[in-house]
Amino acid sequence: MNSADLEKGLAKDEPPKDEGGRRVGVPSTALFTDQYELTMLRAALRAGTAERRSVFEVFTRRLPEGRRYGVVAGTGRVLDAVENFRFDEDVLGFLRERGIVDGETLDWLAGYRFRGDIWGYREGEVYFPGSPILRVEGSFAECVLLETVILSILNHDSAIAAAASRMSAAAGGRPLIEMGARRTHELAAVAASRAAYVGGFDTTSDLAAGFRYGIPTVGTSAHAFTLLHDDERDAFQAQVDALGSGTTLLVDTYDVAEAVRTAVDVAGPELGAVRIDSGDLLLVAHRVRQQLDELGAVNTRIVVTSDLDEYAIASLAAAPVDAYGVGTQLVTGSGNPTCSMVYKLVARAHSGDAGAPLHAVAKKAVGGKTSIGGRKWAARRVDAEGYAEAEVVGTGPVPADLLDRQLLVELVKGGEVVAREPLDAVRDRHVEARAALPMSAIQLSRGEPVIPTVYM
Secondary structure (H helix, E strand, O other): OOHHHHHOOOOOOOOOEOOOOOEOOOOOOOOOOOHHHHHHHHHHHHHOOOOOEEEEEEEEOOOOOOOOOEEOOOHHHHHHHHHOOOOOHHHHHHHHHHOOOOHHHHHHHHOOOOOOEEEEEOOOOEEOOOOOOEEEEEEHHHHHOOHHHHHHHHHHHHHHHHHHHHHHHHHOOOOEEEOOHHHOOHHHHHHHHHHHHHHOOOEEOOHHHHHHHOOOEOOOOOHHHHHHOOOHHHHHHHHHHHHOOOOEEEOOOOOHHHHHHHHHHHHOOOOOEEEEOOOOHHHHHHHHHHHHHHOOOOOOEEEEOOOOOHHHHHHOOOOOOOEEEEOHHHHOHHHOOOOOEEEEEEEEOOOOOOOOOOEEOOOOOOOOOOOOOOOOEEEEEEOOOOOEEEEEEEOOOOOHHHHHHEOEEEEEEOOEEOOOOOHHHHHHHHHHHHHOOOHHHHOOOOOOOOOOEEEO
């Protein structure tokens, strides 16, 4: 990677749409669902209840053990998925051949477009147990079909963003490079890069993520490039000849001290950066920094990689490290690859009439799986200094002192997306949201959610 790339941003452009209005690169999402959603639809159509006005909400009952806050990520991808939830002839043919639904249901699906409303927390915002992260309103039929695809996106992306946020806080402003594509599914890797960027990472090694989302990309060479050449000097010379002296040279293939001497000899004191991928990173970083300074390469940066997580990053806070590259632990949520979000029906009417009153509904169960019925609002109460002190969730009128602190915004109105935004705006929002939490939010030690959830 060129060291200048570590802080370079790229303009984010909206992906183009085809003549049908669908976003290029986003396939039909109609089968990103579980079969029971279609069989429920089939039964509801027959029973005459499919058009009943309904409200579904996405929330989690608890944060991963020891975590202080969650991060909302994937909202932009949810909006894409809802737009592209269409049943074309191939999809309908598959359902017909399998006998999953009957002719009446197939006819209904052929004309499916989500025409309801969606409200939700802004992407990049933080959340807590019970937060109504997303509220989907419309007929039962059109809302129930979206359960799996919405949960799939939000559970994955929010888990990655939460891990990224913790790593970003631990890095203390030093740049972070996402490099986990080889540690997960190829499509999940692209989503993970996006979520990591939301959570505070600066760049990605994954070109598909750069292409689709405009995330800055970086990368230079692996150990294979050094091993390809007869010696380390030949490898470094070839890289510098091709990429310039501002490149990053990998110095731990053989002997680190010898490699650093060779790197500076080849590239000169203007060498952009060196990368260390093994060993005692704290000790090696100090030795390399001293050696670089003695060789006159005082501006050459040090990048460290090697199975880092937020704890390893924090342990390097006193080391002369300029950037971190993180792979496996990031794309697996640093031990928590899902957020356990659920999608529950919380209110419904007796008809599809817009004016029909909504009635709260909720599952009654033991074992921690209970939920609270009713169409909810959420607001964040702050203290006199402006720091969050409680997540307030309610079903009745919003108290006057919380009217300007409400968290849900309209994302989709009458089936049309009304709140799509640039990824950089989402990333900036997360920085602001995290900064508004009590200081203990960024502690890596295990603890309870940093603020309580209060129900009204």
